[in-house]
Amino acid sequence: MDIIKRILQKYGKDRTRLIDILKEIQAGQGIISDKAIESIAKEFKISRAEVEGVISFYHFLSDKPLGKYVVYLNNSITSEMAGREKVARALEKEAGCAFGQTSPDGLITLFETSCIGMNDQEPAAIINGVVFTCLNEEKVKKIVAWMKEGKDVQEMVEEFGDGANQHELVKAMVKNNIRKPGPVLFGDYTVGSAITKALKMSPEAIIEEVKKANLLGRGGAGFPTGLKWEFCRKEKSPEHYVICNADEGEPGTFKDRVLLTERPEMVFEGMAIAGYAVGARLGILYLRHEYSYLRNYLQHILERMRQQGFLGKNIADKSFDFDIEIKSGAGAYVCGEESALIESAEGKRGEPRDRPPFPVQKGFLNQPTTVNNVETLATATQIIIHGAGWFRSMGTPVSAGTKLLSVSGDCERPGIYEVEFGLTIKELLEMVGAKDTLAVQVGGPSGQCISESGFGRKICYSDLATGGSIIIFNRSRDLFSIVRNFLDFFIEESCGWCVPCRAGNVLLKKKFEKIASGLGTRQDLAELEAWGKIIKSMSRCGLGQTSPNPILTTLTNFRELYESRINKEADFIPEFDLTRAVAEACVLTGREFQEETEHA
Amino acid sequence: MSKPVIATASLAGCFGCHMSFLDIDERILELVELVEFDKSPIDDLKKFTRPVDIGLIEGGCCNVENVEVLRYFRKNCRILVSVGECAVMGGLPAMRNTIPLKECLEEAYLNSLTVAPEDRLIPNDEELPLLLDRVYPCHEIVRIDYFLPGCPPSADLIWEALTALIQGRPMKLDYPLIKYD
Amino acid sequence: MPDKIKFTIDGKECLAEPGQTIYEAARANGVYIPVLCHYEGLKPVGSCRICSVRVNGRWMASCTQPVTEGMVIENAVPEVEEFRKAIIEMLLVEGNHFCPTCEKSGNCELQALAYRYQIMVPQFPYLFPKREIEAFPGFLLEHNRCIQCQRCVRAIQTRDGQKIFTMKNRSKDVRVNVDRKLAAKMSEDQIQKAMDICPVGAILKKEVGFRLPIGKRKYDHRPIGSEIEEKK
Structure with missing residues (x-):
């Protein structure tokens, strides 16, 4: 108490x-x-x-007693591909309980969880806040044995990853896997140079520069950042806020994790610049729970920046005060949606708001708020240092600059790539060492599943927009398993507020399973598509509006797979199976049942 | 030209829909002019004697026999109609669908306050059809062509549906005709 | 006085007061847009999506979306109506709606919408989920019938603004959650209000029931929305 x-x-x-x-x-x-x-x-x-x-x-909060060690094993598709099933079974065997349960001795609780941003080092799990990557059966045995000895979880981490993952406040086994550093996010940068320069400019001039650079939101939606800042600035209100959206939950995205590990100052400086531009005094870093292991380190960086005079009162000796506080998520994909994020930052259920009013009008505590992605803010920092012209010399006219891609799945070199916009999928596949590729998931489950005929398409806002998630599947993969994993993800992560997303996705999955099991007809296939469109049209927020994409985009690009699963002649095939339906009664009564084939 | 042939059955229902059918009152005289009945409790024919044009199904499927009768109807009827809430969605019998079969039986025959101690026995005679794990709406088992909701559907709805099907015209569904209670 | 806003619904030219939502403006012009989660006097939350309309090809909930000048709104057109019907059908299969046994039958707005849309059978399979019935001193909460519209959450609070009804869990498991202590202190009137405001038969006042005989109930003879359309 x-x-x-x-x-x-x-x-x-x-x-x-x-x-x-x-x-x-x-x-x-x-x-x-x-x-x-x-x-x-x-x-x-x-x-x-x-x-x-x-x-x-929230996933990670509980009003029921849990074990001393709580294991959250990621269930994203890349984890499955890397052998999650074996790891899960080993965990159950060693711990002595099934997923969703606590071991009889009260020591270990096992949970599944949605993508934790470690797709290039799967299967991964979070145990009492500590990340464990590249798990296998042997490692599970060792870890559970340690648990039984009562070992501290942090001490179970034997090897640290590269870069700041080794920092004494991080000490994580997580690897950065930066395969291709680029000129913007991993280019030349001196801490404080951007905010010092920015404060010599007017807020309007900063907004103008960012607009001129044509910086579009890096979280995936691609809204012009300068315009967002301008809208926010124009709102008359006692307070304005900047929120950095570090809740990258789209399965297959982990680039913000690497930015926060290796370029935190660049992100925080971007927040200060945004704060100066919109007239805010407080910035909030909304850090997803899964990245809590970075929290102390980020606090330390903030403190150092305060000491350096780049945050706090009178920044860079100008009369501009701005500070940043870190707020935690607690496990909910939908909180990546900006209005849900704001609700969560206010300490509420992370349910999206209706718009209008937009966050730039009424956001955090009903004050004008600009919510920007981690990468967007880091990019803004570099734009202020190097100028809009430099930035626009990269990428394409519509999609200026570079983009961080988190690449995972079937390729030789999964990890982080900073590429110029306009790169084709084919070029990307060569870069990452992908062979015999069947499909590329661009933008995560909410994005598109591209087949070979689309490999000439370009990564940019006018063609294949992505928040950074690229998952590659080779020809040994079953597309239906992939779609199933994505549908389960959306069912799990729907906030449940609106009907089409909450109920529709469950029904869509049922129809999908009917077809996948070979009991589909032409009518079923038509309904699958129609229901997907209803959910897409009628849902309240981006989650629901994109949740049928795993089906709709594979129907477009891999239609033959669905066609080959259905029975084209039958006009009706029931899922009902009489033998299965009486199985329980047979057990209860001790009777046998033989279905008659012909009726009298 | 011969008259259209009609058949009816009550599966896991209460015969209320058949009663409602009879509620067409004096229109039954008109009906006799319009159609002939084959397998139906109305004429007590147990087996189909010829191909049937319209089959009316009351009740959902709660046991093996229901399924067999329903399939038998589907085979012999050109048009099959689910009549009433039980046929359409399982109805009141389907209130057991959220409870495992074992629990249902134990509650009904063993643990219920109204069961005398000496009667505590779950019925298990070979003559009793095996129960299904849950109650199924008819259209989950065979293709159903038309649905008439209601508990029971009003005589007016049954009459309108039947005459429309006989005459091959669309049903005219005035507001008061569609009710779920 | 600020100028009125001009807009059209299905080609009909209409005028709206500034600040009105599409739903309110349509209603004032004698055009019915079906709503279910929305309730006069409560802050709209856009949870059921039945009131969705299409504006320049974009779907929006008319209960939350303000009318703007020149909006061309599609309301009673086939695709919009078909999608609304699907939402009603989703609700019918998502819970356990046994109308013949329900005290709200005849006065239920979900049922009334299903009647209006002539739903003979939902296009979706029944899910028959396992749901609980919770008892409180003055009322029952029948989760089988709850459609998570949040009307009770918005309407019923203590005098100092504490929420008696909230939402708990998420996704398909989202449920109305009642504060036991506060619920025990609810007045008769408050319980009656909670029951009346519930569009379905999820909140049931104890010791009364089936007060209106069949034939006298709200939606026995006239479709929901008729009162708005008759004002045309």
């Missing part, structure tokens, strides 16, 4: 810190107990039901 009080005190009466509070309580006690819920409700004068609502929304 004392601990709870202390945590509540630490965060003052700030409701927006509710998720941080809940996470801290859980980290300390392994559960958010009834008592804790009661104390929190009292502290914020909200109902218990409201606190329960928040806890139950």
Whole structure:
């Protein structure tokens, strides 16, 4: 009880810190107990039901007791391809419990979780906040044995990754795998040079420069950054906010993780520049829970920047105050959607808002807020240093500059590539060493599945837009398993607010399974497509609107696969199987059942 | 030209839909002029004697026998109609669909307060058709051509549907005709 | 007075007050757009999506979208109506809606919409999910019938603004969550209000039931929305 009080005190009466509070309580006690819920409700004068609502929304919060060690094994497609199944079975065997359960001795809890941003080093898991990559059966045996000895999880990390992953505040086995550094994000950069230069310019001139550079949002949606800042600046309001969206949850994306590891100052400087441009004094880094292992390190970088005079009061000796605080997510893909992210940053359930009003009008605490992706902000920093002209000399006229790609799946060199826009898929496949490629998933499950006939297409906003996720599948892969994995992902990650996304995706998956199992007809195939379009059209936010893409884009690019699975002659095939339907009754009654083939 | 032939059956239902059918009152005289009945509880014919034009199915499928009868109807009827909530969506019997079969049986025959101690026995006679794991709407088992919701569907709806099918015209579904209760 | 906004719905020229949503403006012009999660006087949340219309090829929820000058709105056109019908059908199969046993039958807005759209059978398979029935001192919460519209969440609060009803979980498991302590203190009137505001039969006041006989219920004779269309 004392601990709870202390945590509540630490965060003052700030409701927006509710998720941080809940996470801290859980980290300390392994559960958010009834008592804790009661104390929190009292502290914020909200109902218990409201606190329960928040806890139950996020993967990594729990009001049920969990084991001393809680394992979250990633279930993304790249993890599956790298042998997740074997790792999962080994975990169950060694721990002595199934997924979703706690071992009888209360030591270990096993959970599955959506993509944790480690696709180039799968299968990966998070255990008590510590990341474990490239798991196999042997490593699982070793780790579980250590658990049984009571070893500290951090001490189970024997080897560290490269670069700042070795920093004493990180000490992670995560690898950066930067395969192709480019001139923007991995180019020349001196900390503080951008904000120093920016503060000599007017906010309007900064916005103008970013507009001239034609910087488009790097999270995937591609909204012009300069315009966003301008809209935000124009709103008259007591406060303005900058939020850096570090909630990259799109399966197959891990480039922001590498930027935050290797270029955090560039990102934070971008936030300060944005703050100066829009008239904000506070920036929030919304860090996805999966990257919590970077939190202390990022805090340290922020502190150093404050000491250097690049954050805090009177930045670069100008009368501009700007500081950054880190807020945590707690496991919800939908929080990558900017309005859901804002809700979550306010300590609520991460449910998207209706628009209008847009975040630039009424965002965080109903104040004008610009939400920008990690890479966008880092890029803005470099634009201010090197100029719009330099930036536009790269890429294509519409899609200026470079893009960070997170490449995973079937290729020799998975990892991070900074490439100029306009690169074709074919060129990319050669660059990463992909052979015998069947399909390329551009932009993650919410993006498009491209077949060979589309390998000439270009990565840019006017053709194949992507937030950075590139997953490669070779000809040994079963496309239906891939689609199934993606559909499960959307079903799991829907916030459940609107009907088409919540119910529609479950029904779409059912229809897909009917076809996949060979019981589909032409009618079923037509319905699969029609239902996908309904969900796409009627859903409330980007999650629902893109959730049928795994089906719709494979229907476009791999139609023959679906056609070959259906029965073209039959007008009706039931899924009903009489023998299966009576199996339970046979067990209960001890009777046997033989289906008659012909009726009298 | 011979008259259209009609057949009817009640599967996992309560015969309420058949009762509602009879509620067409004096129009039954008109019906006799319009159609002939084959297999149906109305004329007590147990087997199909000829190809049937329109089969009316009341009730969903809760056991093996229901499935067999339904399939038998599908084979012998040109048009098959699901009549009433049970046929359309499982109806009240389908309220057991969220409870495992074992629990249902134990509650009904062993643990219920209304079962006398000496009667505690789950019926298991060879004559009793095996139960399905859940109650299935008819269209999950065979192709169904038309659906008439309602518990029961009103006589007016049944009459309108039947006459439309006989005359080969679209049904005229006035607002009061479609009801789920 | 600010100028009125001109817009069209299915070709009909209409005028709106500034700030009106598409739904409100349509209604004021005698055009019915079906709604389910929306309720007069509550902040719209756009959760059911039945009120979706198409504006310049883009889909938007008319309960949350403000009308703007020159909007060309498609409402009662085949594709829009077909998609709305699908939403109603999704709701019918997503929960367990046994109308014959439901006290709200005849007064249920989900059912009324299904009648209006002449749904004889949903195009989707019934899911028969396992759902609970929760009992509170003055009322029952029938999760089998709940459509997660959030009307109760928005409408029912304590005097000091605490939420008695909230949403918990997410995705297909999203449910209405009731604060037991606060629910125990709800007044008769508040319970009645919660029941009345619920579009389906999910919130049921104890010790009363089936007050209106068949034939006297709200949607027995006239389709939902008729009152708006008759004002034309």
